[in-house]
Amino acid sequence: MTIASILGAIVIGAVIGAIGRLLLPGRQAIGWVLTVVVGIVAALIGTAIAQVLGVATTDGIDWIELAMQIVLAVIGVGLVAGMKRSSV
Template identity: 85%
Template sequence: MTIESILGAIVIGAVIGALGRLLLPGRQPIGWILTIVVGIVAALVGTAIAQVLGVATTPGIDWIELVMQVVLAVIGVGVVAGIRGRSGG
């Protein structure tokens, strides 16, 4: 794993996490670091699901894969916000 791939994962995770957070209505009691972590996990899981489902990899933007990643980020942010909200942290 190179430094470029790590930085790329952080940037993509930040974008995916931010989109998930913006699409989730209301205020979420989680910080941006946790949002980025949720975004990275959502991006990785979304890519894995897209590969299992046979979504074709295209030279441009893979819109179906991107939608899967953002939906997973919305779910992930909601779950983390719910857990953090209940625990008071």
């Protein structure tokens, strides 16, 4: 992995995590670091699922892959916020 690919994963993870957090109703008591981590994990899992389904390599923007990543980020932010809330 190069520095550029690591930075790219962090930026994409931050964007995916932020979108997921914005779409989840209510207040989430997690910080921005956890949001980025959830976004990175959601982006990786969403890409893997899209590759298995054969929708990851299209011309232009991969809307189906992006939608999968955002849905996974919403689920991930909800799970992490729920776990954090129950541990407090």
